[in-house]
Amino acid sequence: MRAYLSVFRLRISTGLQYRAAALAGIATQFFFGFMFIMIFQAFYAHSVSNPPMTLTAVITYTWLKQAFLVFIMLWLRDNELFGLITSGNIAYELCRPSDIYGLWYAKLLATRLSSALLRCFPLLLVTLFLPKPYRLELPSDLLTFVFFALVLLAGLLMVVAISMLIYISVFVTMSPGGSLLLFSIFGEFLAGLIIPVPLMPGWMQNIVYLLPFHWTADFPFRVFTGDLSKSEALSGLAAQAAWLAGLVALGKILMNKALRRVVVQGG
Amino acid sequence: MKLYFKYMLMLLRSEMQYRGSFLLLTFGQCLTPFTTFAGVYFMFERFGDLKGWSFYEVVLCFGVTQMAFSFTECFARGFDVFSSLVVSGNFDRLLVRPRSTTLQVFGSRFEFARIGRLALSAVVLVWAASHMEASWTPLKVVALVLMVMSGIVIFTGIFILAASISFWTVQGLEVANIFTDGGREMIQYPLNIYHKWVKRFFTFIIPFGSVNYLPLLYILGRDGAADHPMYALLPLLGLVFLAPCLLVWRIGERHYRSTGS
Numbered sequence: 045m046r047a048y049l050s051v052f053r054l055r056i057s058t059g060l061q062y063r064a065a066a067l068a069g070i071a072t073q074f075f076f077g078f079m080f081i082m083i084f085q086a087f088y089a090h091s092v093s094n095p096p097m098t099l100t101a102v103i104t105y106t107w108l109k110q111a112f113l114v115f116i117m118l119w120l121r122d123n124e125l126f127g128l129i130t131s132g133n134i135a136y137e138l139c140r141p142s143d144i145y146g147l148w149y150a151k152l153l154a155t156r157l158s159s160a161l162l163r164c165f166p167l168l169l170v171t172l173f174l175p176k177p178y179r180l181e182l183p184s185d186l187l188t189f190v191f192f193a194l195v196l197l198a199g200l201l202m203v204v205a206i207s208m209l210i211y212i213s214v215f216v217t218m219s220p221g222g223s224l225l226l227f228s229i230f231g232e233f234l235a236g237l238i239i240p241v242p243l244m245p246g247w248m249q250n251i252v253y254l255l256p257f258h259w260t261a262d263f264p265f266r267v268f269t270g271d272l273s274k275s276e277a278l279s280g281l282a283a284q285a286a287w288l289a290g291l292v293a294l295g296k297i298l299m300n301k302a303l304r305r306v307v308v309q310g311g
Numbered sequence: 312m313k314l315y316f317k318y319m320l321m322l323l324r325s326e327m328q329y330r331g332s333f334l335l336l337t338f339g340q341c342l343t344p345f346t347t348f349a350g351v352y353f354m355f356e357r358f359g360d361l362k363g364w365s366f367y368e369v370v371l372c373f374g375v376t377q378m379a380f381s382f383t384e385c386f387a388r389g390f391d392v393f394s395s396l397v398v399s400g401n402f403d404r405l406l407v408r409p410r411s412t413t414l415q416v417f418g419s420r421f422e423f424a425r426i427g428r429l430a431l432s433a434v435v436l437v438w439a440a441s442h443m444e445a446s447w448t449p450l451k452v453v454a455l456v457l458m459v460m461s462g463i464v465i466f467t468g469i470f471i472l473a474a475s476i477s478f479w480t481v482q483g484l485e486v487a488n489i490f491t492d493g494g495r496e497m498i499q500y501p502l503n504i505y506h507k508w509v510k511r512f513f514t515f516i517i518p519f520g521s522v523n524y525l526p527l528l529y530i531l532g533r534d535g536a537a538d539h540p541m542y543a544l545l546p547l548l549g550l551v552f553l554a555p556c557l558l559v560w561r562i563g564e565r566h567y568r569s570t571g572s
Contacts, residue, residue: 079505082504090360091359225339239354243357248353
């Protein structure tokens with residue numbers, strides 16, 4: 045356990061070094077946020093039917109998405125790990141006395157946490173004080189907020205478990221491009237990052253709810269906006285825990301399998 | 312120009328060495344605009360129309376944008392990864408060669424896998440164009456071709472500008488994404504759905520308006536634009552955008568100091 049914790053701490057402190065990059069990132073996040081909101085506004089302006097989500101909720105959803113982007117994005121890649129696998133340096137990792145899955149998991153988790161810590165607070169703070177239609181609306185009570193924090197963290201743990209699967213797939217394909225691309229394209233859509241899940245047609249929603257992706261982004265955000273009730277939030281948390289356990293178990297099995305037939309490229 | 316094609320052929324051959332990975336990437340690239348497109352489709356299914364624009368009209372806009380952008384990414388990618396050239400000090404090598412640096416950076420990288428994306432956007436464009444209510448005239452076709460061309464020029468210009476930043480900062484800046492990826496996302500929709508200041512910025516500072524909004528009005532015969540054939544030729548104004556970008560590149564190049572590694 046100590047080893048995981050120190051890997052974690054090391055990563056966080058390196059991540060916090062890149063303050064200028066974070067500032068640039070925040071500016072970009074703001075621009076994209078405003079753009080998405082303007083597009084949604086235009087759609088809502090002449091809506092014939094009653095949409096299942098209010099414009100205010102969609103705006104809050106959008107800002108949360110922008111603020112916690114590094115928590116939920118699957119295309120975040122750690123080239124160091126890819127390099128280890130393809131260059132054969134994985135041999136060194138295998139010599140270490142701790143389990144690779146846990147070590148890498150801690151590394152990826154810390155990378156995401158450190159960049160989110162730098163980026164989310166300034167963005168959330170500013171959006172709280174924006175003029176009316178653009179403002180981030182806080183949840184009605186404290187308990188909802190606590191639930192949001194819990195399910196967001198559970199979602200983060202799930203994202204890392206899913207991205208571990210991408211790294212493991214590189215053992216087989218030896219080239220990170222393809223699997224990363226496919227995972228991120230579909231994952232992003234199924235997590236509700238292109239359009240919120242309630243705005244999708246019914247048949248699409250049925251597919252989305254069968255898969256793990258929507259638990260990572262769509263679900264926490266809807267807990268925040270009050271679209272989902274507290275009891276739904278609780279049962280969702282249980283579902284997240286089940287998914288997490290399943291994904292981690294799958295990752296460990298696949299990784300052990302891959303490591304058993306690993307071919308260390310010489311050099 | 313001959314040199315440029317020579318560079319291109321060289322890189323194509325090297326990429327073909329890993330055929331499986333190449334095909335997978337091409338396929339994946341083809342799917343990238345697909346999910347965005349699905350998003351647009353679902354939104355229209357839910358809301359009916361977008362401030363008076365119909366689905367096919369927006370898809371036409373989407374197709375032009377995607378096509379211009381993927382073309383640019385395919386052939387002008389060298390500028391996008393330029394900062395790594397500066398960081399590693401490899402740019403010095405380009406400076407001593409007796410050819411212009413713009414041409415060399417241009418030819419330093421092609422991403423042929425993006426052809427998948429290009430193909431899909433072409434299909435979308437033709438599909439939307441065939442579902443248009445207004446009839447096609449030769450001038451409208453010219454306008455459409457000019458729209459794509461001018462889009463390519465503007466995106467290339469932005470890539471050059473963004474790359475020029477690394478002459479000063481060594482590292483590229485993420486802010487440049489606002490104009491490349493952000494610009495692409497933005498002009499997938501007709502510009503008049505946004506606020507006035509956005510529309511003005513993207514018409515007069517960065518002339519995206521000349522690629523998408525104004526000629527589109529002509530093609531669709533909206534807002535009385537059908538009587539002004541000049542609108543069809545407006546994309547030509549987009550071509551002017553390249554001049555200041557190349558100028559900034561020149562200034563940056565003179566400013567350049569090697570990192571010396």
